[in-house]
Amino acid sequence: MSLMDKLSRLFNGLGQKRAMRKRLKQRKIVEQQYAKDHPQKITVVKPEYDKEFKLTHNGRFELGSNGKLTQKGLIDRLKYRLNRAIIIVIFLTILLYLYFIFF
Structure with a gap:
């Protein structure tokens, strides 16, 4: 070749x-x-299976008929995660502040 x-x-x-x-x-x-x-027409349904309960945090967020979170469910889950992150950051900031004052 x-x-x-x-x-x-x-x-x-x-x-x-x-x-x-x-x-x-x-x-x-x-x-x-x-x-x-x-x-597609997506309606809100209640979770039935373990996987759906895990996805929706035991039904806390809206689940669509297609098996995915609805737009509102996605927004609510993001708010939930951001709020938890903010609380953790505030808690750690207070701990560090107390550490530097007393130690």
């Missing part, structure tokens, strides 16, 4: 990979557009 054959085979493979990446990118764009044009 000559050097030219190896190079042509290499460049053909690169061209095929580029074309495949381009098709996948176009497919993703079309699927996203279709999802925007045809939204």
Whole structure:
């Protein structure tokens, strides 16, 4: 096999990979557009399985009929996590303040 054959085979493979990446990118764009044009009707349901209870923190956050958290559920979960993080930071700040005053 000559050097030219190896190079042509290499460049053909690169061209095929580029074309495949381009098709996948176009497919993703079309699927996203279709999802925007045809939204699903998602209703709020109560969790039934252990996995759903774990996802919703024992039913604290809204769960949609598609098995994922609703937009409100996601926002509530983020608020919950941020509030806990803020409380921990405040507690650690007070502990450090007391440590530097008394020790």
